[in-house]
Amino acid sequence: MTRMRLQAVLFDMDGTLLDTAPDFVAVVQALRAAHALPPVDEQRVRDVVSGGARAMVLAAFDVDPLSAEFEALRLEFLERYQNHCAVETRLFDGMPELLADIEQAHLIWGVVTNKPLRFAEPIMQQLGLAERCAVLICPDHVTRSKPDPEPLILACQRLGLDPASVLFVGDDLRDIESGAAAGTKTAAVTFGYIHPDDNPRHWGADVVVDHPLELRTVLDRALCGC
Template sequence: MTPFRPDAVLFDLDGTLLDSAPDFHRILNQLRQEQKLTPLDYDQVRQQVSNGAAAMIQQAFGSLRNSSELEQLQQQLLQRYQDNPAQDSILFDGMETQLQTLEQAKIPWGIVTNKPERFCIPILQQLILDGRCGVLICPDHVSKRKPDPEGLFLACEKLNSRPDRCLYVGDHVRDIEAGQNAGMITVGALYGYLDKSDQPQHWNADLLIQHPDELTDWLKL
């Protein structure tokens, strides 16, 4: 696809903009230690982060606990994460350069995520991104989550941008589907939290990148 200058660039959060897997790995292993279980391998956790808390708890305890116990463990996971959601989380390598490049080019960037606002706001504050992010759209702000395009349309409205002049970058098929449903140019982040069963070559994204630098180089700024 021919590079172009977008009006705005929107990102998914976990696995695209932010590497949050270290925090979930830490908390899950705290919970497992309290249950007298051996630690989980980091890569096991990493592959499940984009699938949410329920999937991570199922992976960590599913074969050992009933549904009621799993629900309690999930609430413990979320509470501990809310208490300190960015102790170990960082921007992916190359992402800070990408954000700076967009800012220098006067192109606004924002986040459209399925992660609730109560987690996102502290993360952005702790990483000093809250004053830089042009828009943050969470499930709290819409009636339908991705892959529905409602959140992407709302982000464009707040940034005064047309969807067909925006990029959406994500590491999950639902991100690409949401971008396509919104009529945006879609970018698949292959450096993110892909599961072994994922087949990004079949997502039909406009661009697939192995590193944020590839998007920085591709954009016509």
């Protein structure tokens, strides 16, 4: 049976489409400075970006996650990030060329992320990606975030596409689980924010790539239904 031709590529945001870690690191360091603490090793922050604000605060502060102090730090982190979410964030190397290839092939591309809309939307606008992105799905749009398939199913519904004609690209096991459960093809990237104890090659993705431009070959094969 011939495989369904690829019609769209959906990306996770942090660690897949965008290198957002520099802004996260800057916010963490500013937060520590505000509490009279020296800078933390930035790699500690990068390693846990996929875990969100909670994981980054715990990596940067010796604090009980059940305490009121932790919750105050988390809220302060989010407030600071709101004002610093699109300062140093950039597309990963090779991603501008990949997006151009996708558009030249008359494919649709979009973003499905666990990043709240209040951060994701201004970042896409600041980088000039909002008008090019066909769909942006955030936790605000669903009742269950990744690894649940609901965000991917919603994205495919909004695009009017069969999930089998969509490739979802991510840098976390939750991305691959979400895509697989929704019925999309999946690609795991190794250049994102991978915890040192994790291995994308063990996630069960349809393909694993080390650089965005390696997805060119994946797209070529999918476009011909090979």
